[in-house]
Amino acid sequence: MMNQTAEEDKSDDLSIINRRIERLRLHLDPIINKNEITPVLSMEVKRCRGGGEKEKGKKAAMEVNTEALSDYMRGEYRDVQEKVYEYFKGKPELQTPIEISKDDHRELCLRQLVGLVREAGIRPFRYVVDEPAKYFAILEAVGGIDMSLGIKMGVQYSLWGGSVLNLGTKKHKDKYFEGIDNLDYMGCFAMTELHHGSNVQGLQTVAIFDPITDEFIIDTPNDGAIKWWIGNAAVHGKFATVFAKLMLPSHDAKGVTDMGVHAFIVPIRDLRSHETLPGIEIHDCGHKVGLNGVDNGALRFKSVRIPRENLLNRFGDVSRDGKYTSSLPTINKRFAATLGELVGGRVGLAYSSVGVLKIASTIAIRYSLLRQQFGPPKQPEVSILDYQSQQHKLMPMLASTYAFHFATLDLVDKYSEMKKTHDDELVGEVHALSAGLKSYVTSFTAKSISICREACGGHGYAAVNRFGSLRNDHDIFQTFEGDNTVLLQQVAGDLLKRYQEKFRGGAIAGTWNYLTESMNAYLSAPNPVTARWEGEEHLRDPQFQLDAFRYRTSRLLHSAALRLRKHSNSLGSFGAWNRCLNHLLTLAESHIESVILAKFIDAVKSCPDESSRAALKLVCDLYALDRIWNDIGTYRNVDYVAPNKAKAIHKLVDYLSFQVRNIAKELVDAFDLPDDVTRAPIAMQKEAYTQYTQYVGF
Template sequence: MQSDDESQTLSRRILRLSLHLSPIPRSLSDPEQNLQMLTCAARAKLNVNTASLSDYMRGKHRDIQERIFDYFNSRPQLQTPVEISKDDHRELCMRQLVGLVREAGIRPFRYVIEDPSKYFAILEAVGGIDMSLGIKMGVQYSLWGGSVINLGTKKHKDKYFDGIDNLDYPGCFAMTELHHGSNVQGLQTAATFDPITDEFIIDTPNDGAIKWWIGNAAVHGKFATVFARLLLPTYDSKGVSDMGVHAFIVPIRDMKTHKTLPGIEIHDCGHKIGLNGVDNGALRFRSVRIPRDNLLNRFGDVSRDGKYTSSLPSVNKRFAATLGELVGGRVGLAYSSVSVLKLSATIAIRYSLLRQQFGPPNQPEVSILDYQSQQHKLMPMLASTYAFHFATVYLVEKYSEMKKSHDDELVADVHALSAGLKAYVTSYTAKALSTCREACGGHGYAAVNRFGSLRNDHDIFQTFEGDNTVLLQQVAADLLKQYKQKFKGGTFAVTWNYLRESMNTYLSQPNPVTARWEGEDHLRNPKFQLDAFRYRTSRLLQSVAVRLRKHSKSLGGFGAWNRCLNHILTLAESHIESVILAKFIESVQSCPDPSSKAALKLVCDLYALDRIWKDIGTYRNVDYVAPNKAKAIHKLSEYLSFQVRNIARELVDAFDLPDHVTRAPIAMQSSAYSEYTQYVGF
């Protein structure tokens, strides 16, 4: 017979083990009651209609994505093997693109302008086949093709559209230089107008101006959109007038022989950490002459007699308009990064459901996803994946609207939103890929299970189309501009509307009563969650503005900005998180299927509370959250992770990634281990 003390001790031990597998946000004072509630909680699994949820997630372009998946699945010769050399990968990548366009009949270029959401859907599917293929397609159609269409005029579209569309005119986007990447206004390549011959002369004035990391340049490109300073002769002591950075079409290889053209020097940037299917090269120009018509002249033109005209009054206005038209690259990267996150989360979660390890004595081993530690790694990540999906879908919608309306306010809004989402999402995904690899143990280290290639291929997403740190500063600068305008009676851009009331509602003293509320209904209320996110952003915005004003007196504008830089970056990230949560909440409320809506609500709550908990120090420091409430948030976020674990399979299945797309043996929906053992030869 056990004593009462021994019985209580045993109950407590059972409770601790149970809580490790399935946490609950309740007082631990009554072990018997808690075990009872635990059993009830385990039974309270949501019934998720995966097909309905998938329909809601995949949207209207599901058909064209499935066409792409089916095409590559039916052609084993076009599938990228696990082990492949750089040169072979480049040639395979080009064959994949040619096959997609000419054999499968998928013409992405037509949608760059007409239907951007369809273009990004194609990009997502192609990136799932091989990320190098996605980037090569983006270089051809979004960068090279997009620059011709967006920065040129009718004459350029008439001359180049069909050749770009059908791949007769493979091209490059030559912006980045050895010494200048993010600072585009600092580019040094020169395009000097020669009025005698009616030509521009393209020159690389020094080694620092060599165009570097230019996709498609090393092997396949025949043209390049070259960004250079437009210099006009002035016939006075100055010699030339610098009209700022413009874009020019420069042929780099002969159309028939494919030989490098005179005056152009091309070198291979070599083997990279990832994306070796993309042939990045370096370009130097030595007095390369191009016709005056090769100036992409939408925002600035040069007449036959050398006169410069523009509808925009200054160098800065023209530069902003030029870069504004190229924002689609950032939109595509943010959207594609989410697809990488979906893929890696699917592999890690399916394996975590399959893999069993340890368990109670004399009982079957349990799935590793039943462990609280594994849930802590993967469930908030799954919630973030859903949050980012809806945020980037919203970004694509705003971008598509911008391309149709050309509304100035919308252009500015999309520019800042794309910068912020691209920076935030790609940084998160880069970290998440390592977490997924670690969550799969030794089997995550096998190249065939893809985490290595996904991590290496995705890593550069944090750098190209704008370094993430630079992009976050753009977001913060826009917020500060909006903040300043508030005091001048100006209007707020669409995405920042909530800041109208921020100086009033959000910056008033926290209510000491609501600061202590800890009920589940309150913590899972979207208003509480969104208010918490926006309160943090508003306080950061106000404090950054005050600090900048203070330091600028002694350090000047640049010095003050640098002194406050970490604070500035935190502000930008906080704002982007507020936008992401707002769009997630809207998407939950708009979901027509009740079972899908319930699942999305659960996932949204986990995303919100996990983010609040991860920055709980900020809320505690200003008494926005009392100690008891902080503890309740932590417990509830852990419990929600457990509940999301219960529907994790359905949630990743809703991404609708078939086995021939995930391609990782440990992620197969059935017979995963047999697939894996066959791969190594058993």
């Protein structure tokens, strides 16, 4: 038996050697490999209508168990999302009409939130800290009903409520929790000012401690310090978490000492009469491009006095005699800790943006399967999704939607673990990862909604088919909770910090640990043999895909570090950063794409259902190779990909798009979005044209 095993091992070794020799011969031999990837099928030869007749001799479209895939996608919080959907389905008076005024939309949005909490019994606030994944699942479902409702819920529970829980102490939770939870204490998150948004440390609002009365005096020193775009402020808010510079009396020439930005609870309206309180000036920011169900307002404070206990004092406190104490030694450390506790807003936006992308993709793909136009002479018209150009628009987008789904799920898991453990390494990782994913995903979704609209032609322009409202409501996702360009710079800065640590002999941990290996690979020249490999098996190998993504990131990181060092000598650190800014943004996006692909590959491997796993593998390959092709110039410039390999990648992307098209219906069905959530007539699963014509009166 032992001899037989040894013989088998020897045979396997020879087989491996022979395969490697054959591969090498093929790549050195100019004769075209007979197993070269089959070009994408032409529309004149092939039509595939969701399991219909296939071209003779071609591989049949894969079968997908939609229910199993949907179970894997939606996970353990499917039930609470269904509860949200069922509640609003049974409340037609709470469904947002196509045409609605700003004021009516705001009142409807409030009724929707009150109904969800008090009638349906869904209490999101209870999950903000203890079970964030469930909270974000509710947020995704609510955003599908109306994005304004999702944002209003986020302002109430993530921002206003979250600031009380995360920045306050037990006394604040005991006093405010129930009122926030049941919506008696509607509140605002007053951070952004007219002159300062992303630069939070530059805020100008002040909170001066008065030791005689044991109060803080909140003041807006100039018009640039007016709090701006504050959700819930214009109409419904009764409290605001106000971010201001904490100023303590001192005996020096200045008379006060700046202790840095802190958060304070400031009542803005009377709890009974709802009248604006003395010293507080509130104005309506007015009609916006989108999200008009959210009542954004501007706040000015004129010597508003609040008790000392209204300081949210988790990271810094002031005693009765005016002494400041903190467990953190510096302003910068306290500021970082404060913002670190508020990172949940970015996590929620990244996660919710994927939900918006699912809706837009579902509408566009279902319509593209339904709509038929042109075709071979004297034959029936074909589905517009059978056209390569439509596949090119929508199939990589669908693949990205799946990729983002798994990446943001992983982010939520990391965030949940961070809330439990408060591990410093994890805090840093979640901060950078949430910044990168929020930026990358929301930018991609914003562009994709417009592509979906165009892909649906004139019918995509009808308001009832939702692309306009989705685009307008989602557009601000690129700006609030951190401008995307600024957030990408934070990612780049974190990468450079870890790069320096590596070359000082330190270890790179967390999501960045791949840089240790890939940086070493980058510092050696690309393999001229593997640069020419063009077989489908090789191109669809997850290791090749990951190596390519990570090689690009490592190369960009190394070159960015060299360029910054070079320009710092003549321009200084700020000037050098600005000179290299576009390079740094590309670096950050490359890193985030690497992270997304790694999480997608892990999700494919972990999928228990065989048919679902095969479908996910196909979609993952399209995501990876489409990204490589889109940046093929980078790979060609450094000879990482030879011309023949680049051509093979391009062909394979087209072919994979065609294969994904064959299961596109099943893939969007797996999102499990009911018709009353997608709401667009052209996306209805039954009698779409009938419902569309009935809408206009036929």
